[in-house]
Amino acid sequence: MHTFMKPTALLASFMALSVLSACGTTAAPKDQAADGSVKPTAAATTQATAAVKMKTETSEELYEKAKKEGKLVVYSPSARANDAKKTFEAKYPGISVEVFKLKSNELMDKLMREQDAGLNNADVIITKEVSGAVGEEMVKPGRVYTYLPEDIAPKVDEPFRTKDGYANYLEMxxxxxxxxxxxxxxxxxxxxxxxxxxxxxxxxxxxxxxxxxxxxxxxxxxxxxxxxxxxxxxxxxxxxxxxxxxxxxxxxxxxxxxxxxxxxxxxxxxxxxxxxxxxxxxxxxxxxxxxxxxxxxxxxxxxIYDLKPKTSVPDAGYLYMVKNAPHENAGKLFIRWMMGETDGQGAGVEPFNELGAWVPRSDVKTKNAIPYEQLNMWAYDHKGFYDNATKVRDFVIKLK
CATH class of the missing domain: 3.40.190.10 (Periplasmic binding protein-like II)
Structure with missing residues (x-):
C-alpha cells in the first residue's frame, strides 16, 4: 500500500479553504534533499509504457464488435466530449455514448471507488492531471491504460507517445x-x-x-x-x-x-x-x-509565449481506456474518433483543436499562432508533482 494522500483528500485540500488554513507542513518527500532541492525523477518514463496497447484494430473491425455492445460510457471534465459524442453517433449508428461530466478529482474518486467495489461502469475517461495523482494512483496501478494504435502512434508528439499517456489536447x-x-x-x-x-x-x-x-x-x-x-x-x-x-x-x-x-x-x-x-x-x-x-x-x-526559464507546464487532457471496460471495443473506437483517426482529419478531434488548445499530432494543423513544438514548456513530471504538491500548497498557505 502506498503512503501518499488519496486523491480525494489531496484535492479537498486545494478546495476547502477552512481546512487548508489549519494544515501544517509535511515531511520532505524522498526525492527532495534536505536543502530543498528536488532530485530529478524518471518523470513517468515507465508510467504509461507498460500499459500501452499498440495493436491496430481498424475502425471497421472495432465497429462490427462495438455494435454488439451497443453503447459506451465516458467520464470527462470537458463538455467538448459531448461534441465528439454527437459526431461519433452520427458516424457509427447503433452505438450510444453516455457522457458524465465530472471534475478531474471527482472523476478519479468515482472511478476508484467503483473499481474497489467491483463495479465496472466506465469505458473511457478524459482527464486533466491532478497534481500527479492520475499518473501515480491510476496509471501505474493499472486502473486505466493508454490505447494508442500503431497506425496513429508515429504521428503523436512526445512525451504523449511513450511517456505521459496520450493527450488529445493540451492547454497551459x-x-x-x-x-x-x-x-x-x-x-x-x-x-x-x-x-x-x-x-x-x-x-x-x-x-x-x-x-x-x-x-x-x-x-x-x-x-x-x-x-x-x-x-x-x-x-x-x-x-x-x-x-x-x-x-x-x-x-x-x-x-x-x-x-x-x-x-x-x-x-x-x-x-x-x-x-x-x-x-x-x-x-x-x-x-x-x-x-x-x-x-x-x-x-x-x-x-506571452516565451518566458525565462520556461513559459509554463502542459495542462493536458489525457485519454485512457478503463481496466475491465464493459464496452471495450466501443471505447477504443471512440478514442480513435477523438484522436482524429489515422489521418488526423476525423471530426472527433475538431472540438479539441481550438484557439488556446493544441493537439499533439504532427499531422493536425494548429489554429494558434505558434505550434505545439515551439512552446517553451517544462515537462509534466508526474511523480515530482505528486511528491511536492502538498508541500508547495502548505508553503502558499503560510504566505497568505
Missing part, C-alpha cells in the same frame, strides 16, 4: 498583457514580476482553489535549478535564498510579497486586464483555453 497557464497598453510583451522573465516596477500589477488565480494553477508553482519548485538560472539571467548575480528551500519557493515568496491581485478564475483575470479602452498596465496569469473568451468579448490581451 501563462502571462497575458494588454495590447493597448503595450506594443510588445512587457515581461520576458518570471522574475520580472518580483521587481518594484510590477508591485501590485500582476493578477493570478488563487492556486489554493485551482490545482491546475498550483501546478505552475509546483513546476517551478521541481525545476528549481531553471528558476535559479533565470534569476541570474535577470539580475546578473546568484540568488540568495531568504529562508526558503530553493529558487522555486523563493520566486513564490517574492511574488506574493510584491502584492499580486488574487482572483477566483482565469476569466476574471482576463477581464481585469483586458477590457477595451482601459489600457491596463497590469499582466495576469490565465489559461490559454480562454482564448475563445478573448475573441468573443473583444478583450485587448495577448499571451
Amino acid at each position: 497557464r501563462t502571462l497575458y498583457y494588454n495590447t493597448e497598453a503595450y506594443s510588445k510583451a512587457p515581461v520576458s522573465n518570471w522574475w520580472d514580476l518580483t521587481t518594484p516596477e510590477w508591485k501590485g500589477k500582476s493578477y493570478l488565480v488563487d492556486p489554493l482553489i485551482s490545482p491546475a494553477f498550483m501546478d505552475l508553482f509546483t513546476a517551478m519548485v521541481v525545476n528549481s535549478e531553471d528558476m535559479k538560472k533565470a534569476y541570474k539571467d535577470k539580475f546578473g548575480k546568484d540568488i540568495e535564498l531568504t529562508g526558503t528551500p530553493n529558487a522555486g519557493y523563493e520566486f513564490i515568496k517574492q511574488l506574493y510579497a510584491n502584492n499580486p491581485v488574487i482572483l477566483k478564475g482565469s476569466s476574471d483575470v482576463l477581464d481585469a486586464i483586458g477590457k477595451a479602452g482601459t489600457k491596463s498596465p497590469a499582466v495576469g496569469i490565465a489559461v490559454s483555453g480562454d482564448e475563445r473568451k478573448i475573441e468573443d468579448d473583444g478583450l485587448k490581451v495577448a499571451p
Whole structure:
C-alpha cells in the first residue's frame, strides 16, 4: 500500500479553504534533499509504457464488435466530449455514448471507488492531471491504460507517445498583457514580476482553489535549478535564498510579497486586464483555453509565449481506456474518433483543436499562432508533482 494522500483528500485540500488554513507542513518527500532541492525523477518514463496497447484494430473491425455492445460510457471534465459524442453517433449508428461530466478529482474518486467495489461502469475517461495523482494512483496501478494504435502512434508528439499517456489536447497557464497598453510583451522573465516596477500589477488565480494553477508553482519548485538560472539571467548575480528551500519557493515568496491581485478564475483575470479602452498596465496569469473568451468579448490581451526559464507546464487532457471496460471495443473506437483517426482529419478531434488548445499530432494543423513544438514548456513530471504538491500548497498557505 502506498503512503501518499488519496486523491480525494489531496484535492479537498486545494478546495476547502477552512481546512487548508489549519494544515501544517509535511515531511520532505524522498526525492527532495534536505536543502530543498528536488532530485530529478524518471518523470513517468515507465508510467504509461507498460500499459500501452499498440495493436491496430481498424475502425471497421472495432465497429462490427462495438455494435454488439451497443453503447459506451465516458467520464470527462470537458463538455467538448459531448461534441465528439454527437459526431461519433452520427458516424457509427447503433452505438450510444453516455457522457458524465465530472471534475478531474471527482472523476478519479468515482472511478476508484467503483473499481474497489467491483463495479465496472466506465469505458473511457478524459482527464486533466491532478497534481500527479492520475499518473501515480491510476496509471501505474493499472486502473486505466493508454490505447494508442500503431497506425496513429508515429504521428503523436512526445512525451504523449511513450511517456505521459496520450493527450488529445493540451492547454497551459501563462502571462497575458494588454495590447493597448503595450506594443510588445512587457515581461520576458518570471522574475520580472518580483521587481518594484510590477508591485501590485500582476493578477493570478488563487492556486489554493485551482490545482491546475498550483501546478505552475509546483513546476517551478521541481525545476528549481531553471528558476535559479533565470534569476541570474535577470539580475546578473546568484540568488540568495531568504529562508526558503530553493529558487522555486523563493520566486513564490517574492511574488506574493510584491502584492499580486488574487482572483477566483482565469476569466476574471482576463477581464481585469483586458477590457477595451482601459489600457491596463497590469499582466495576469490565465489559461490559454480562454482564448475563445478573448475573441468573443473583444478583450485587448495577448499571451506571452516565451518566458525565462520556461513559459509554463502542459495542462493536458489525457485519454485512457478503463481496466475491465464493459464496452471495450466501443471505447477504443471512440478514442480513435477523438484522436482524429489515422489521418488526423476525423471530426472527433475538431472540438479539441481550438484557439488556446493544441493537439499533439504532427499531422493536425494548429489554429494558434505558434505550434505545439515551439512552446517553451517544462515537462509534466508526474511523480515530482505528486511528491511536492502538498508541500508547495502548505508553503502558499503560510504566505497568505
